[in-house]
Amino acid sequence: MSTAREIVQEIIGAGGHLWFDGDRVRGRNIPRRLAMQVKADEGAILAALLSAPAHDDYAIEERLAIQEEEKLPLDRGWADVAGFEGLPDLTPAQHGAILHRLMNPPPPATVTCGSCAEFEQGLEPNSLGRCSRTADGLPPVASRGYGVCFPAAPRLCPNYQEAV
Numbered sequence: 001m002s003t004a005r006e007i008v009q010e011i012i013g014a015g016g017h018l019w020f021d022g023d024r025v026r027g028r029n030i031p032r033r034l035a036m037q038v039k040a041d042e043g044a045i046l047a048a049l050l051s052a053p054a055h056d057d058y059a060i061e062e063r064l065a066i067q068e069e070e071k072l073p074l075d076r077g078w079a080d081v082a083g084f085e086g087l088p089d090l091t092p093a094q095h096g097a098i099l100h101r102l103m104n105p106p107p108p109a110t111v112t113c114g115s116c117a118e119f120e121q122g123l124e125p126n127s128l129g130r131c132s133r134t135a136d137g138l139p140p141v142a143s144r145g146y147g148v149c150f151p152a153a154p155r156l157c158p159n160y161q162e163a164v
Contacts, residue, residue, distance in 0.1 A: 004044035007037055020049050113139065114151025117161040126151055133159050 002010070011018055016030040018038075025038060025045050038045050069092055090098075113119045113129065120130040120137075129149045130137035138148060145155025 002037070004041060004048040007034060007041075007045060008048045010034060011038075018045070018049060020046055025049065109156075110154045111157055111160045112152055112154060113146075113149045113157075115163055116157070117163040118159065119149060119151065119163075121151070 008018060011027070011030050011034050014029075014031050014034075016034070017028045018030070019026050023046070025042050027035070027038060030038065113131065114121075116131075118131055118133045120132055121127075122129045129151060131139050131149050133140055139145070139155065140157060140159045143155050143157035143159070145157070146153035
């Protein structure tokens, strides 16, 4: 006689489906000989269904990766490199935090065209000007904000250069 877990695995292997509905086991496409075993030992089958682990490959890989990280020893730091003896040791989590900050820099500060070295003032004070970084005089495509070079309009511009 097979155990409940073996019965569940055999049903799934044969293309059948089992699920629980409250305190009852329901099924579809179950071979006849296994259907009789499910009916005879419904409680054990229900327990096997409830205790079966989820087959989520990503979750399993993530769990294994976390276990591997926990086994890593502390980084020896720079103690073995001449001139860096006094630096503190870093854990893998601290290394990760540093890499995250390096790979995801903060967004540029809000600036105005009028305070940029690339801004060329128009004919009137506080009137529309030109951006010398672009051929058409409009703000760079990567910038966000007002659509033309107005001296006092706030914008986020990656090409901003402080006027000296």
